[in-house]
Amino acid sequence: MAHSHDVPSDLTRNQGLVLGALNHSEGPLSAYDILDKLRGDGLRAPLQVYRALDKLVERGLAHRLESLNAFVACADEHCHRKGLIAFAICEGCGKVDEFADAVIEDRLGDWASAKGFKVERTTMEIRGKCAVCVEAA
């Protein structure tokens, strides 16, 4: 059965390493975090990581969290999610929950139609505390 940590086989070496680092991480990683994890594999420069991340994000295998300047592996098993994706980011434990909501998407679409705004990309990030961390408080 497919598993979210399966990695497409047509990735280049650097892309595979970067996606691997993201998949094995509990939470989001900055490009420099990733670089540090991969020095042992021969990566030396930020650009090597950024280039890999660009491709991964382009393909939907990873996502950039704008409010964190960091990246996560896509949580969707088949990585085919289209349209708006929302992220709930816990300030306590760092975990990220990825979800889609058609109602919100429609609502935004309505706003855009009314304004004549052509949407290319939407970022939606909720910061707060997850249930576990609220409990612990």
Added chain:
Amino acid sequence: MAHSHDVPSDLTRNQGLVLGALNHSEGPLSAYDILDKLRGDGLRAPLQVYRALDKLVERGLAHRLESLNAFVACADEHCHRKGLIAFAICEGCGKVDEFADAVIEDRLGDWASAKGFKVERTTMEIRGKCAVCVEAA
């Protein structure tokens, strides 16, 4: 009649200068953009700008655009907007449209309740082209 460029009188000098810079700008400004605009007024260091921005954002007089690492003055006349605010950012002309949507807010609230997630802050940013720039294309 009140006007969105009116500035509360209890701002400190630096806060007033920074908000003024944002109010007089067509589009979002980075902290360093602001600094450059205010060198003539005696500002010298990034921290002076960041400190003022922190206060302005805290009071809702300015907003941070995470996907741009930049700031805009609040477009609301009385600067009392609570809750979720969305921004539509034009890639063509840089203009930013600020709006609120209760339906989206409710929908997120529902999701959060269901998950036990305690929301502290939400960022929602739409990138694309405004009507004018779509026309021009």
Added chain:
DNA sequence: TCTTGATATGTTATGTTATTACGCTTGCGG
């Protein structure tokens, strides 16, 4: 009045995130 605390400020240095520029390599179709 004198002290004390809270808030704002100024300055230097440093840390973190992201890109530009350039050249080499690899694989693939003409």
Added chain:
DNA sequence: CCGCAAGCGTAATAACATAACATATCAAGA
């Protein structure tokens, strides 16, 4: 073989943000 596209390696630099420390201002409240 040639020309092109995509990927890679490296160095340098740009852009964004904070730490650390010193000083200034002002409003309680003893």
